Each structure stands twice: as structure tokens, then as C-alpha cells.
Amino acid sequence: MRPVWATVLWNGGVIAPMIDNLQIGDYGEYHSVILINHQEIIIAGTHETVIYDHTSKDISSIDYSSVAGIGDKYNSAWLFNGKDSKSVMRYDDGSWSVETLPHQLPIEVETFGFDGVSIYLHGVDDNGAPKVMTFDTSAVGSIESGSGFINLAFIIISLIMLALMATNIVEKLRKEIA
Incomplete structure (x- = not known):
């Protein structure tokens, strides 16, 4: 099985949507689609991360894999690696930065969310117990x-x-x- 993402043309009318651009990845899966500044779309995956600028139709690939990706209200995107990772990749104002975490990520992330201030990572620890981690995006x-x-x-x-x-x-x- 290979990951796929595509751009779709549709004016919302009676004409059926059409696939404009189809991209097939090598392996892994795409888990998040994040809209930044109403112009760029970040497609985060377990093998790669893709940035698509829908105004210029530019596609750039970032060699960064993640298990969770989410956007915040400050037009930043946060990409979290898997268990035991010590950093998070942050996209802000057109540039990437690596933020160091105070300790290793102690959970295997299963799902995630954003409430307007904090990012929530839900998962399980080494013993199989459910855990929730929060990250305050306004603290950066x-x-x-x-x-x-x-x-x-x-x-x-x-x-x-x-x-x-x-x-x-x-x-x-x-x-x-x-």
C-alpha cells in the first residue's frame, strides 16, 4: 500500500469534481492536512512531509516523518515524532525550526487535537496505560x-x-x- 494525495478541482456546482494533480508516495501514510495562511497546505506523513502552495501550485517535500501534525491559531504547524523523540518540528512564517522537548515523548501517539491554546497528544505508555500530553502553543x-x-x-x-x-x-x- 502506498500513500496518495491529490488536488481536486470543483466549483461546488453540479459538475463532478476532477482530480487535478495526483502524487503517490513511496511508503508510509499521510495523517494530517494543515492549512497555513490560506495559501500553503502541509501534508504530514509517517515517511515525508509535503508543502503545497495552492496559489502558485509549488510542491516541496521535507524529509521529516511524524506521527502527529497539527496547526495552531498562530498559523504554525507542529509535527511530532514517535515515542522517545526529543524534539518537535515547527513551521512558522515560511521556515522550519526544531524545538527541543524538556524530556523524551513517553507515549505512542494514537490521536491528537487542538483546543485553541494547547495541543493534546493522546496515546499509551510502555505499560499500555492511556496517557495525555499537552503542549501550550502560546508559551513559545x-x-x-x-x-x-x-x-x-x-x-x-x-x-x-x-x-x-x-x-x-x-x-x-x-x-x-x-
Whole structure:
């Protein structure tokens, strides 16, 4: 059995859809289709990953296999390898980067999902027990993002206010003692 992906032409009317472009892979399977920026489509598979630009009809193949692939609300795609992998491939703004995981992936991924903030990987561990892993997609580069900067500013301003209150208390106590 060989993996296949195709582009289909159809205007939504009464004329039947037609296959425009048919691509046959060597082996493995394609498990995810991810739309990025309404222009690029990432087709992730266990043997290869394909990027298809439907406006220019460019096809490029990335030599990266994965067992789970999902897009987030930031127009990034995340490709996860199988059990014991230590990294995840991330596609963002037209470039690929490898993000190192804090520890090896401890599960054999069976299914996955995205709730708007976190990616969920469902699978089983070495003992066959079901496990769920979550990845917070908003945490990547959070200090540069708006929410990370606001959190940091809140902490700094709170510390300054506490320091001012403490100095005022110390000055009041000195005046009352003197």
C-alpha cells in the first residue's frame, strides 16, 4: 500500500469534481492536512512531509516523518515524532525550526487535537496505560509576545509598589518611635 494525495478541482456546482494533480508516495501514510495562511497546505506523513502552495501550485517535500501534525491559531504547524523523540518540528512564517522537548515523548501517539491554546497528544505508555500530553502553543517566545510582556510588566510594577509601601511603613515607624 502506498500513500496518495491529490488536488481536486470543483466549483461546488453540479459538475463532478476532477482530480487535478495526483502524487503517490513511496511508503508510509499521510495523517494530517494543515492549512497555513490560506495559501500553503502541509501534508504530514509517517515517511515525508509535503508543502503545497495552492496559489502558485509549488510542491516541496521535507524529509521529516511524524506521527502527529497539527496547526495552531498562530498559523504554525507542529509535527511530532514517535515515542522517545526529543524534539518537535515547527513551521512558522515560511521556515522550519526544531524545538527541543524538556524530556523524551513517553507515549505512542494514537490521536491528537487542538483546543485553541494547547495541543493534546493522546496515546499509551510502555505499560499500555492511556496517557495525555499537552503542549501550550502560546508559551513559545512568550516574553516577546504581548501576554508575556504584560505579565512581566505587571510583576515589575507590583514589586515597585510593594517596595514603596514598605519604605513608607518603615518611615512611619521611625517617626513614631522618635
